[in-house]
Amino acid sequence: xxxxxxxxxxxxxxxxxxxxxxxxxxxxxxxxxxxxxxxxxxxxxxxxxxxxxxxxxxxxxxxxxxxxxxxxxxxxxxxxxxxxxxxxxxxxxxxxxxxxxxxxxxxxxxxxxxxxxxxxxxxxxxxxxxxxxxxxxxxxxxxxxxxxxxxxxxxxxxxxxxxxxxxxxxxxxxxxxxxxxxxxxxxxxxxxxxxxxxxxxxxxxxxxxxxxxxxxxxxxxxxxxxxxxxxxxxxxxxxxxxxxxxxxxxxxxxxxxxxxxxxxxxxxxxxxxxxxx
Amino acid sequence: xxxxxxxxxxxxxxxxxxxxxxxxxxxxxxxxxxxxxxxxxxxxxxxxxxxxxxxxxxxxxxxxxxxxxxxxxxxxxxxxxxxxxxxxxxxxxxxxxxxxxxxxxxxxxxxxxxxxxxxxxxxxxxxxxxxxxxxxxxxxxxxxxxxxxxxxxxxxxxxxxxxxxxxxxxxxxxxxxxxxxxxxxxxxxxxxxxxxxxxxxxxxxxxxxxxxxxxxxxxxxxxxxxxxxxxxxxxxxxxxxxxxxxxxxxxxxxxxxxxxxxxxxxxxxxxxxxxxx
Numbered sequence: 008x009x010x011x012x013x014x015x016x017x018x019x020x021x022x023x024x025x026x027x028x029x030x031x032x033x034x035x036x037x038x039x040x041x042x043x044x045x046x047x048x049x050x051x052x053x054x055x056x057x058x059x060x061x062x063x064x065x066x067x068x069x070x071x072x073x074x075x076x077x078x079x080x081x082x083x084x085x086x087x088x089x090x091x092x093x094x095x096x097x098x099x100x101x102x103x104x105x106x107x108x109x110x111x112x113x114x115x116x117x118x119x120x121x122x123x124x125x126x127x128x129x130x131x132x133x134x135x136x137x138x139x140x141x142x143x144x145x146x147x148x149x150x151x152x153x154x155x156x157x158x159x160x161x162x163x164x165x166x167x168x169x170x171x172x173x174x175x176x177x178x179x180x181x182x183x184x185x186x187x188x189x190x191x192x193x194x195x196x197x198x199x200x201x202x203x204x205x206x207x208x209x210x211x212x213x214x215x216x217x218x219x220x221x222x223x224x225x226x227x228x229x230x231x232x233x234x235x236x237x238x239x240x241x242x243x244x245x246x247x248x249x250x251x252x253x254x255x256x257x258x259x260x261x262x263x264x265x266x267x268x269x270x271x272x273x274x275x276x277x278x279x280x281x282x283x284x
Numbered sequence: 285x286x287x288x289x290x291x292x293x294x295x296x297x298x299x300x301x302x303x304x305x306x307x308x309x310x311x312x313x314x315x316x317x318x319x320x321x322x323x324x325x326x327x328x329x330x331x332x333x334x335x336x337x338x339x340x341x342x343x344x345x346x347x348x349x350x351x352x353x354x355x356x357x358x359x360x361x362x363x364x365x366x367x368x369x370x371x372x373x374x375x376x377x378x379x380x381x382x383x384x385x386x387x388x389x390x391x392x393x394x395x396x397x398x399x400x401x402x403x404x405x406x407x408x409x410x411x412x413x414x415x416x417x418x419x420x421x422x423x424x425x426x427x428x429x430x431x432x433x434x435x436x437x438x439x440x441x442x443x444x445x446x447x448x449x450x451x452x453x454x455x456x457x458x459x460x461x462x463x464x465x466x467x468x469x470x471x472x473x474x475x476x477x478x479x480x481x482x483x484x485x486x487x488x489x490x491x492x493x494x495x496x497x498x499x500x501x502x503x504x505x506x507x508x509x510x511x512x513x514x515x516x517x518x519x520x521x522x523x524x525x526x527x528x529x530x531x532x533x534x535x536x537x538x539x540x541x542x543x544x545x546x547x548x549x550x551x552x553x554x555x556x557x558x559x560x561x
Contacts, residue, residue, distance in 0.1 A: 041364045045506050048358040052351055052503075059347035063340050070336035074329055081325040087318045226329075229322050 064129060071124055082119050085228075092117045095232045096201075101219055109177055110201045116142035122225040131155030134220055144177070146170035154211055164211035169202070177202050341406060348401055359396050362505075369394045372509045373478075378496055386454055387478045393419035399502040408432030411497055421454070423447035429482055431494055441488035446479065454479050 085091045093114040096102045106114065119137035133153035138145050152166040171177070177200075199207070204216050224231060362368045370391040373379045383391065396414035410430035415422050429443040448454070454477075476484070481493050501508060 038365060041361060042506070042510070044361045045358060045365075048354055048361060049504060049506055052354045052358070055347055055351050055354070056503075059343055062343045066336055066339045066343065070332055074332050077325055077329045077332070081322060081329070084318060084321045084325060088315060088322075226333075227326060229319070229326055233319070 064127065067124075067128055068126065071128065078121070082121070086118055088232075090115055091232055092120055092228070095224060095228045098231045098234065099219065099224060102201075102216070102224075105199065105204065105216065106201050109180065113142075113144040113175075113177060114201070116144065120220075120225070122221050125155070129156070132221060134217065144172055144175045146172060150205065152205055152217065154214065154217055162212040164208040164214065164217075166205055166208060169206065178206060341404070344401075344405055345403065348405065355398070359398070363395055365509075367392050368509055369397055369505070372501060372505045375508045375511065376496065376501060379478075379493070379501075382476065382481065382493065383478050386457065390419075390421040390452075390454060391478070393421065397497075397502070399498050402432070406433070409498060411494065421449055421452045423449060427482065429494065431488055431491065439489040441485040441491065441494075443482055443485060446483065455483060 093111060096106060096114060097111060116139040117136055118139050119135075121135040121137075122132060123135070124132045131154050133151055136150045138148060138150070140148065147167055147170050150167045150169060152164065154162070154164045156162050169176075169178075204214075370388060373383060373391060374388060393416040394413055395416050396412075398412040398414075399409060400412070401409045408431050410428050413427045413429075415425060415427070417425065424444055424447050427444045427446060429441065431439070431441045433439050446453075446455075481491075
């Protein structure tokens, strides 16, 4: 080991190991054979990784099935609380700046949200926003935004075409408002708003907003419903220091009743890893 | 639903849902009871997440055991190739700038690397660097750097105290060199170097270098051995464009022999998710 090249800088080593044009095939036959052995070994490791991955997906699929009735039950209970979802959104530190006043009005009519993984969870998920019938903004009963990955690894997203009621198209209104005058008070007209995000399917990969809804709000909305965005709010809440060192998924701090505390962060992390693919 | 507060801005909604000092306990009794129901439901979901997490950890533990002999075999084959590990490190785009010329000399004497997860993989891992006996730099046969997490969630790292041979302490040498003169050519004296990283256990959380070795190099070192860091090298390699749209874990492009191509990325991702805790 390390008998040749002693004292050589990085570049010498690179050259030593690679042919003049960097092709592995220009290694000497002995080294070439050894590299092929390593590669073969690597393929065995990769095959085991793939099997592990399949089994993990199976578990996640199974637990998604087991969790589903609980999510449905949770949705039924949530319906009893007016404005639960819009409050949760508005209280979320990253979603809050995304939602302007008129959108808050509209989002009040959300009665139910569902986040559903595909049966093969690594191929995508969809978010359903249900709207109260007879609301003044939207005709659709449900707006769905779906993120999927094809077999070729290509990411795409699609979303329901929103059927706005007369003169209520919030996407168009904003555009109109933003251009001629500068009369809006909040000063974030340029930022993408909630319904712009919903309608925009140009860049489906790494959609932060979808990830927040799917991986942060949906797993535990109550923590945001109860704890408003401290930033810029007059309520001097002291919740921030407590979650130090954690990944911010907990929500166990928000004990309301005297139910047992259960830490359930890890299950979600496993899922997150898979869907980034 | 959404019958009250129509037209109210975000702040009104926040106030409506929260007592004057933001305490959940100041909700009206009916809402309070409903929130407790949601919380109870949430606990059931969290318990399922925890069970899923346990099962996933079990699978990862099992496959770690199955992969171990293959990693050992791979290490045995790698030993036949001089400078395999130092070349791999020097070719890695993120590790390359970390390793100065003298360290390259020293790292040539690495004969074996091992990355070992703890039996309960979410509690940590260690990296072993084996050095050739009789090398001019280091007395230790093996240098180990270990990252662990206590039951309280606290991260820590420890590393073997390096027993440098006479006048070969590369950490001290660098400090001496760097201060009085400015004669080194590369101009990255200020940057932390490999052995500084090894010895430094001040900030064990989110150690990028450990993560690169564990999650990028160790799963497939061959891809870096064969494909040098294109940046700043005179070999005009054309490997970059091929991995577009992928997460950069592949390595399957580097086919040497005619072994079957197996995609094995996902298994590793599942593991990564768990260890960030």
